[in-house]
Amino acid sequence: xxxxxxxxxxxxxxxxxxxxxxxxSLYVHPAPVELTAQLDSIQQKxxxxxxxxxxxxxxKTVVPLSYYSMTCSWTTGITCDNKDITPNPNICxxxxxxxxxxxxxxxxxxxxxxxxxxxxxxxxxxxxxxMVTDVVNDVDSIEHALSAMKHVVWSNVIHPEx
Numbered sequence: 385x386x387x388x389x390x391x392x393x394x395x396x397x398x399x400x401x402x403x404x405x406x407x408x409s410l411y412v413h414p415a416p417v418e419l420t421a422q423l424d425s426i427q428q429k430x431x432x433x434x435x436x437x438x439x440x441x442x443x444k445t446v447v448p449l450s451y452y453s454m455t456c457s458w459t460t461g462i463t464c465d466n467k468d469i470t471p472n473p474n475i476c477x478x479x480x481x482x483x484x485x486x487x488x489x490x491x492x493x494x495x496x497x498x499x500x501x502x503x504x505x506x507x508x509x510x511x512x513x514x515m516v517t518d519v520v521n522d523v524d525s526i527e528h529a530l531s532a533m534k535h536v537v538w539s540n541v542i543h544p545e546x
Contacts, residue, residue: 466509
């Protein structure tokens with residue numbers, strides 16, 4: 385009787401561990417959004433460089449993805465991991481929040497202009513996009529959420545020397 389009880393416990397325990405492994409792998413998902421950055425060109429003027437960067441925000445899910453941005457000052461939600469590179473703010477005469485939607489497996493493209501403090505950035509860098517998906521629907525709270533940089537999706541690494 386004791387042998388049967390021990391065997392049952394061992395078998396049950398080994399089955400539950402296998403079940404846990406299978407179940408836990410069901411909840412491992414890739415990131416729902418991907419940001420790719422491509423350095424299109426660099427123009428140098430005086431002691432600064434102007435970088436022209438194409439950004440693609442890709443929805444990697446099977447459902448539409450919604451996030452908030454601004455119609456003109458969308459660069460408020462952009463950051464860089466190199467302190468010598470600053471996203472160039474747009475000149476805005478009219479600016480309001482907008483809810484953007486990306487269909488499954490589709491992307492939105494943005495064209496970012498960034499400025500460097502010195503001639504050419506020597507270090508590689510990444511661009512960050514603050515993905516704000518839930519805020520109160522008024523301009524002040526959306527602009528605050530965008531500038532807070534709490535939900536940043538980072539791009540691939542850009543190598544400026546290449």
